[in-house]
Amino acid sequence: MPDVPSTPTTVRMTYRDAARAGIREALQRDARVFLMGEDVGRYGGAYAVSKGLLAEFGPDRIRDTPLSESTFVGAGIGAALGGMRPIVEVMTVNFSLLALDQIVNNAATIRHMSGGQFSVPLVIRMVTGAGRQLAAQHAHSLEGWYAHIPGLRIVAPATLEDVRGMLWTALDDPDPVLIFEHQALYNMEGDLAAGAGPVDIDRAAVRRRGDDVTLVTYGGSLFKSLQAAELAMAEGVSAEVIDLRTLRPLDMETVVASVRRTHRLVVVDEGWRSGSLSAEITTRIVEQAFYDLDAPVVRVCSEEVPIPYPKHLEDAAVPQPGSILAALKQVTAAEGGR
Amino acid sequence: MSGPPVLDPQHGRHLLAEMLRIRRFEERCAELYSAGHIRGFLHLYIGEEAVAAGAMQALAPEDAIVATYREHGHALARGIPATALMAEMFGKQEGCSRGRGGSMHVFDAATRFYGGNAIVGGGLPVAVGLALSDRMRNRPRVTACFFGDGAVAEGEFHESLNLAALWRLPVLFLCENNLYAMGTRIERALAQTDIATKARSYRIPADVVDGMDVLAVEEAVTRAAAAVRGGEGPAFLELQTYRFRAHSMFDAELYRDKAEVEQWKARDPIEGFAARLAREAGLTPEERRQIDDAAIREVQEAIAFAEAGTWEPVEQLTSDVYTPRVPEADHA
Numbered sequence: 283m284p285d286v287p288s289t290p291t292t293v294r295m296t297y298r299d300a301a302r303a304g305i306r307e308a309l310q311r312d313a314r315v316f317l318m319g320e321d322v323g324r325y326g327g328a329y330a331v332s333k334g335l336l337a338e339f340g341p342d343r344i345r346d347t348p349l350s351e352s353t354f355v356g357a358g359i360g361a362a363l364g365g366m367r368p369i370v371e372v373m374t375v376n377f378s379l380l381a382l383d384q385i386v387n388n389a390a391t392i393r394h395m396s397g398g399q400f401s402v403p404l405v406i407r408m409v410t411g412a413g414r415q416l417a418a419q420h421a422h423s424l425e426g427w428y429a430h431i432p433g434l435r436i437v438a439p440a441t442l443e444d445v446r447g448m449l450w451t452a453l454d455d456p457d458p459v460l461i462f463e464h465q466a467l468y469n470m471e472g473d474l475a476a477g478a479g480p481v482d483i484d485r486a487a488v489r490r491r492g493d494d495v496t497l498v499t500y501g502g503s504l505f506k507s508l509q510a511a512e513l514a515m516a517e518g519v520s521a522e523v524i525d526l527r528t529l530r531p532l533d534m535e536t537v538v539a540s541v542r543r544t545h546r547l548v549v550v551d552e553g554w555r556s557g558s559l560s561a562e563i564t565t566r567i568v569e570q571a572f573y574d575l576d577a578p579v580v581r582v583c584s585e586e587v588p589i590p591y592p593k594h595l596e597d598a599a600v601p602q603p604g605s606i607l608a609a610l611k612q613v614t615a616a617e618g619g620r
Numbered sequence: 621m622s623g624p625p626v627l628d629p630q631h632g633r634h635l636l637a638e639m640l641r642i643r644r645f646e647e648r649c650a651e652l653y654s655a656g657h658i659r660g661f662l663h664l665y666i667g668e669e670a671v672a673a674g675a676m677q678a679l680a681p682e683d684a685i686v687a688t689y690r691e692h693g694h695a696l697a698r699g700i701p702a703t704a705l706m707a708e709m710f711g712k713q714e715g716c717s718r719g720r721g722g723s724m725h726v727f728d729a730a731t732r733f734y735g736g737n738a739i740v741g742g743g744l745p746v747a748v749g750l751a752l753s754d755r756m757r758n759r760p761r762v763t764a765c766f767f768g769d770g771a772v773a774e775g776e777f778h779e780s781l782n783l784a785a786l787w788r789l790p791v792l793f794l795c796e797n798n799l800y801a802m803g804t805r806i807e808r809a810l811a812q813t814d815i816a817t818k819a820r821s822y823r824i825p826a827d828v829v830d831g832m833d834v835l836a837v838e839e840a841v842t843r844a845a846a847a848v849r850g851g852e853g854p855a856f857l858e859l860q861t862y863r864f865r866a867h868s869m870f871d872a873e874l875y876r877d878k879a880e881v882e883q884w885k886a887r888d889p890i891e892g893f894a895a896r897l898a899r900e901a902g903l904t905p906e907e908r909r910q911i912d913d914a915a916i917r918e919v920q921e922a923i924a925f926a927e928a929g930t931w932e933p934v935e936q937l938t939s940d941v942y943t944p945r946v947p948e949a950d951h952a
Binding site: 316342347348350352353354355356357358359360361362363364365366368383384387388392393394395396397398399400401432433435455456457 | 684715720727734742757775786945
């Protein structure tokens with residue numbers, strides 16, 4: 283990461299740098315913390331997040347694992363039960379399916395099955411999402427599946443501050459936390475406060491104030507949504523953009539409060555539409571704020587297709603500023619019934 | 621293996637008592653199941669008692685246990701009170717897992733008993749991780765991981781043996797080979813039925829042990845646990861045993877001959893060992909009866925405890941999904 287000048291309050295860095303800074307600080311702060319996963323050490327991480335950490339912290343705390351997702355994730359569970367604070371990195375969410383047994387049948391259930399005797403303070407980081415032409419086994423957005431599971435906490439940092447600070451809070455959490463880092467965000471640059479610390483992993487954040495429509499999104503779709511909101515403003519539509527940040531539990535209080543003001547809702551989710559997080563948010567709005575709505579909810583999701591390799595098809599498969607803008611116009615064009 | 625294990629008269633009586641506690645406990649469980657007091661799946665360990673009873677002698681209180689869904693014997697031999705175990709079977713909140721787990725999910729912090737895992741092979745990675753924490757913290761502890769021959773066909777078995785050997789972690793793998801993965805006999809599931817050979821192929825020292833002989837089990841586990849505790853990396857034992865009862869309470873046993881079951885019953889670990897104690901250590905029929913009566917009484921008291929137990933209020937249904945969050949003290 284860049285040198286921190288003596289007086290300025292912010293540092294220019296990438297999302298990748300911020301993720302690395304979070305891990306580095308955790309390793310410095312707490313002797314129980316270690317990082318384990320495929321190629322996190324000598325290789326420096328498949329997405330270069332852990333580059334340099336092996337030299338700084340040594341092979342005991344930066345552990346290269348064999349290609350055994352189920353067992354190194356399960357070993358993270360066991361190490362957490364044994365008093366450590368493991369950070370397990372899974373290269374992509376698609377690979378995490380090989381560890382689904384450990385995540386769903388053990389990490390999420392042990393506290394419950396043991397009648398509250400054992401908690402599993404495990405953090406699993408993984409990469410999600412499309413945008414780099416990695417095709418149908420490296421680019422899916424399955425965080426919504428994990429958000430289905432009681433016993434897990436699911437977070438999706440979309441900002442530098444969150445990717446750095448959520449890890450801290452996740453490591454302090456006594457239960458398993460899954461952190462989804464969108465692959466398209468790693469090169470995103472921004473300014474981060476030099477002394478940035480932990481951030482909450484409970485609340486959604488309003489990233490842009492607006493009056494005409496509430497746009498709910500998270501992760502890799504946040505900045506596309508903010509772009510779309512900017513374009514909409516030029517056409518006279520004022521969109522409020524909410525970054526969910528935490529996908530389980532959902533902070534519906536923030537979403538409902540916004541919808542009660544704007545009376546319109548667009549949900550942008552890179553997951554597929556069928557049986558999705560976007561469906562969950564929409565349903566909860568129907569349950570909790572149906573009479574506040576002036577127009578049918580509009581969703582912008584991935585097309586129902588495995589992510590294709592060619593760039594033009596990949597772009598067309600996932601939400602883009604253009605499709606989000608169209609949704610904002612559609613939902614605000616509808617006649618208000620109030 | 622070294623010479624025949626020495627039979628100490630007092631310790632021998634203790635081992636017999638441990639096996640009888642398990643046998644009597646489970647016989648009553650089967651009745652209670654038929655009577656509707658225990659529900660869900662119930663997997664009995666009857667016939668395999670020498671494995672848990674022998675193995676637990678060799679483990680220290682600071683060691684960790686990871687077991688399977690056929691774990692009543694391990695729980696009792698490890699020292700989980702029969703009362704709390706039976707209450708768990710009943711689903712009462714006085715159970716060792718507060719009734720949330722039932723027969724297949726026995727957990728107990730006091731004895732470092734980490735389940736009760738009902739996904740075949742699912743406990744092995746967790747055991748590897750427990751051992752990793754000990755290794756990283758320089759604690760001379762053993763994590764004893766029990767699993768069956770069925771788990772040997774799972775990917776997690778191979779991944780876990782590999783990782784434990786690669787990182788020289790203090791795991792003692794204890795494979796209870798009862799020849800059947802549910803109803804599938806080992807020859808129909810494994811291309812290589814010599815399980816110890818698989819362990820050796822991961823460069824883990826492995827022995828084959830007569831799992832119907834409680835002394836042989838104790839001796840082998842003692843030796844292997846000492847090596848693991850001494851920092852020599854993981855060890856592996858294949859304990860050859862046999863389940864006398866059905867896989868669960870819903871099993872017509874169409875997959876095996878009654879003659880085979882009878883052959884193994886002739887090697888009953890309890891009867892065989894009691895006879896040896898009579899021959900070599902002066903166990904009288906009266907003493908045997910007293911040991912048995914104590915086990916029966918203990919189980920009777922456990923049942924009374926479970927019957928008197930209470931149901932967790934439905935208002936608490938969603939408790940213990942997440943840990944109540946309190947600000948954490950400074951990190952150690």
